[in-house]
Amino acid sequence: MTRTTWLKAGGAVIVAMVVAACAPAETASSPTATSAAGNGDAAAVEETNLSLVGFAVPKAANNAIQELWSQTPEGEGVTWTESYGASGDQSRAVESGLDADYVHFSLEGDVTRLVDAGLVSEDWNAGEHAGIVSQSIVVFAVRPGNPKGIEDWDDLIADDVEIVTPNPGSSGSARWNILAGWGQVIADGGSEEDAKEYTTQLFENVVALPGSGRDATSAFLSGTGDVLLSYENEAILAKQEGEELDYVVPDTTLRIDNPGAVLKDADPKAAAWLEFLYTPEAQGEFAKLGFRPVIDGVEVGEVEGANDPSDPFPAPGTLLNIDDDFGGWDEANPTFFDTENGIITQIQVDTGKSS
Structure with missing residues (x-):
């Protein structure tokens, strides 16, 4: 049964057609898109394409955050080539040569595989949040x-x-x-x-x-x-x-702790993207689609679809x-x-x- 993926409209047009499948994952490249970010001068925008390889579940959240980021100076003019599928399969695909600037996997071990392959730095999880971008x-x-x-x-x-x-x-x-x-x-x-x-x-x-x-x-x-x-x-x-x-x-x-990492040879914009994921704005987008924020200070508000939209993330007993x-x-x-x-x-x- 094919499910309609929720995409939030606004900001620059980011078209990323992907198949959220198991293996092999399918990829699609978005057409070039530019945004004036409110300055009325689209011709001055430097265009960059980033490749994102991820596990299937967070596609909708990533797409919403991409559009939010496109409205910032760092994200202006960035387009995306994306591939989504089963986390282990996606990690092995990158190890085997699938192009990626940024990876978003289900398990830490799927990033570690790329560290062992020399594609991701050993200190990828040395930051405050240990490399976890969604929860x-x-x-x-x-x-x-x-x-x-x-x-x-x-x-x-x-x-x-x-x-x-x-x-x-x-x-x-x-x-x-x-x-x-x-x-x-x-x-x-x-x-x-x-x-x-x-x-x-x-x-x-x-x-x-x-x-x-x-x-x-x-x-x-x-x-x-x-x-x-x-x-x-x-x-x-x-x-x-x-x-x-x-x-x-x-x-x-x-x-559930989902890691994100930038590859060693990634475009510098990928590091700016990863940094943006830890902002209250980006974590708020994750929360709107049901992820629990990984940082403090996120105003979650009501979350449609939660058992209690006004209290969407209750603490379990254990x-x-x-x-x-x-x-x-x-x-x-x-x-x-x-x-x-x-x-x-x-x-x-x-x-x-x-x-």
Whole structure:
């Protein structure tokens, strides 16, 4: 099912046609666009094209921020070539030669891959926000009215519940989802063996493993499954676009931290873009589309599509994070997702859900 991507109009015309798909990701180059930024002298604008490679979910937010940035002196005259898809696939594509000035991925490890390849500086995450440009939490998207009565993690492993989640082999969104399920068992006093048993039951109820978070949303909206493990912002965006679903914030969930980085050989404008992403204005655009701000001082206001638009980002009872609860991605990725010996990889094989 194809979903209409929300684009905010205003400022310079930025046309970026992309396919939010899994692999291979498709790219499209925007035509040259200039903006006088209110000075009436478009001929003086220096034109720059930047290449953005990202995971599928934040496309709408990035496009809105691009248009906002085009109204500033630094962003004036900038056009974009974009590619969106599953985070791991996108990272591997850049490693293999896909042109990029700026990358926006789901997982830190997808940037680290480019550090190891010599494409991104080792100090990319040395700043105040550790390279994280967007943030969300894991939620359950459910059918309107929540007919299965899904409220917390135990409800997901009932015999009659069918789950959609992206595939951890390609999708960063999937890894956040699965670690949230694992971590809530430990947070509730369970053992590693308890967590493995729970996660095995979770996979036994999985009926679809699309390649990316956006593909998983599309599969759910087309009628597959009873519940979708998803980003909070993805559920909010779907509701903003008029899709029929509800979502549940479980009492224990995992904070999702999405990194952004500039490549070593990027156009200097890319560094200015990254700096702009940490402004209240840019983070406000993220918030409008359901992302939780990564900086203080952002006036969020009402967020259409949120469960409570006037209080769109309630604090969960227990909010896990990757560093404190899983030892960071350097430890979590090989432990859980190693292609041969990872705990989750083996669970997928044992439950017949490895593809």
